[in-house]
Amino acid sequence: AALAAAGAAASPTLGVVSDLAPADALQDVLDAFRPHVLASAEAEDWLRTAVDAVAVVLLGEDPEGPLALLRRLAEDPGLSERPVVVQLEAHHDRSVREQAVRLAERMVLMVSETPEELLELTARVLHLPESTLEERHREQLRRHRMQDSALEGKLVLIIDDDIRNVFALTSAFEQRGLRVVYAEDGREGIARLREHPDVELVLLDVMMPEMDGYEAARAIRELPGAAGLPIISLTAKALPGDREKSLAAGASDYITKPVDLPELLTLMRVWLHR
Known part of the structure; x- marks a missing residue:
């Protein structure tokens, strides 16, 4: 801000x-x-x-x-x-x-x-x-914006019930050569991960109905091979303790919504460069 x-x-x-x-x-x-x-x-x-x-x-x-x-x-x-x-x-x-x-x-x-x-x-x-x-x-x-070799070809899972946000991010990611799958809630996101074990990074909305992002992050960490999978939490509220709660639940990092795209892409490059 x-x-x-x-x-x-x-x-x-x-x-x-x-x-x-x-x-x-x-x-x-x-x-x-x-x-x-x-x-x-x-x-x-x-x-x-x-x-x-x-x-x-x-x-x-x-x-x-x-x-x-x-x-x-x-x-x-x-x-x-x-x-x-x-x-x-x-x-x-x-x-x-x-x-x-x-x-x-x-x-x-x-x-x-x-x-x-x-x-x-x-x-x-x-x-x-x-x-x-x-x-x-x-x-x-x-x-640089049209061809980002650090991101090109990587498979990202977006778990977010805000379909407008999903479409906006998907469009921006695909322009940069990323591949995208998405889910509208935590349970569907876990199913997508089982279907796509080659996912290399997860963007996980915190505020979702039924299974919220904290519960979903903990469940993802229990999946075989997902212990080190980068998870970036997205939240619409920057309340005190949100970041710590996200990290404690298993997220790797944290960014607030509305998402600042250059900041998010930089964060993704850091976690994908492993």
Whole structure:
């Protein structure tokens, strides 16, 4: 919600936190925004001073310093609401990825894994319309959205009784090469999983009649071979305890409805990259 209030205000200041020189593809994207470049050791003080600033944090070759910075930001009530984009790279292991996803539960943090995602998310946190980007960057985004190799060919199960949401997500997913099956309640979802043991990720609505998402998540975890299946819970309410209740029931992660598609796709990439 904090990102939706673009308004007519001036664009925030961008700080790029990088302890080493970025890869050329990332540098090309970042140059489009003329950022301040900072080491992780100095970024916290800079963010306190630059009250309108947002940050892109490049985890780089040694992610410990940047991750420590993100933990400090998450613990600071004055900084945890500041939008941050964190950039993962192919060499980062699952532990690093999961740390980034967990930090997103405690702060306004979005995870990027490609130069195209970095371009998209950085423009978003700066409230910059894509029309203000150079044509080559706009074309880069168009190509990325239509052909996403991290998602292409993956089979996703959507369990949601809101058929409009199912159709909207199915359309967006199929444009990106995903395959989709769906169910309108938890029991039907479990039946679909039995029919399609090759499902690689489940999107599970929490608020459903009869078997709700919590009960469905617990039942899915009991299915043979489903102990490690990524389950992302969807809920229309961001009530205190919802996230913890979802995770305790067996969900891998959590996102609120109405779903922010770029955020959801980023979350899906993280959990499908195993």
